[in-house]
Amino acid sequence: MKKHSIEYKKFLFYCGILMLLSELWKQFCLTYIVNHGTYSWWHFPFQLCSIPMYICLAFPVIPSEHACRLMLTFLMDFGLLGGIFTFFDTTGMYYPYFPLTVHSFAWHILLILIGIYAGRTGKADTSFKGFAQSAGIFLSCCLLATLFNLIFHPLGRINMFYISPYYQMGQIVFRKIARIWGNTAGILCYLIAILVGAGLLHLIWKQVLKQSLNTPSP
Numbered sequence: 001m002k003k004h005s006i007e008y009k010k011f012l013f014y015c016g017i018l019m020l021l022s023e024l025w026k027q028f029c030l031t032y033i034v035n036h037g038t039y040s041w042w043h044f045p046f047q048l049c050s051i052p053m054y055i056c057l058a059f060p061v062i063p064s065e066h067a068c069r070l071m072l073t074f075l076m077d078f079g080l081l082g083g084i085f086t087f088f089d090t091t092g093m094y095y096p097y098f099p100l101t102v103h104s105f106a107w108h109i110l111l112i113l114i115g116i117y118a119g120r121t122g123k124a125d126t127s128f129k130g131f132a133q134s135a136g137i138f139l140s141c142c143l144l145a146t147l148f149n150l151i152f153h154p155l156g157r158i159n160m161f162y163i164s165p166y167y168q169m170g171q172i173v174f175r176k177i178a179r180i181w182g183n184t185a186g187i188l189c190y191l192i193a194i195l196v197g198a199g200l201l202h203l204i205w206k207q208v209l210k211q212s213l214n215t216p217s218p
Contacts, residue, residue, distance in 0.1 A: 016057035018110075019056065041157060044148070049083065052114055059071070070130070070134060072125075073118075074134040077199075078137075078194070084112060086108045090105075119205050150165075169190060174186045
């Protein structure tokens with residue numbers, strides 16, 4: 001294995017460790033400072049913006065270079081998208097305990113940096129197949145999120161990926177669609193928009209990396 005391959009895996013793994021430690025701190029603060037000892041299932045760490053943490057932590061044990069390329073593709077498409085578009089509606093990033101607000105903004109900035117880093121490694125798959133496979137990971141996570149929403153609903157308020165059938169769509173733009181055409185339509189439009197947005201980022205990355213390869217060195 002080449003040295004630069006080891007370096008990017010180590011860097012992303014360290015990012016994953018940082019995210020994990022900060023997530024454990026967040027869960028502690030939410031449970032014992034904000035909610036006075038009651039666990040908040042609403043903040044269970046399985047949103048689109050949580051998935052990069054698990055991917056980064058997995059890099060040391062990912063068995064093949066192909067799988068690593070796929071994870072990098074997901075980070076530069078869906079991870080980057082999640083980090084960017086959170087800043088279009090920051091209402092969910094504010095907490096009654098100010099350090100948690102700081103954590104929320106820092107987390108999503110880190111997602112953007114990780115997504116850019118993943119793309120700049122030059123090891124992600126910029127082909128259509130690469131995007132289709134990363135979209136498959138996203139849809140698999142949506143399925144798992146739906147299972148969490150259904151299984152853990154009796155325990156408290158939970159809305160992973162914001163696609164729970166028990167709650168009205170609250171995401172900006174899509175909540176209007178949900179009010180007009182129903183919650184299912186709002187959820188479907190939301191998921192399609194994520195796929196389209198990630199697809200556009202994928203095309204941008206393809207062009208950027210193609211140009212960088214064709215640019216002669218000084």
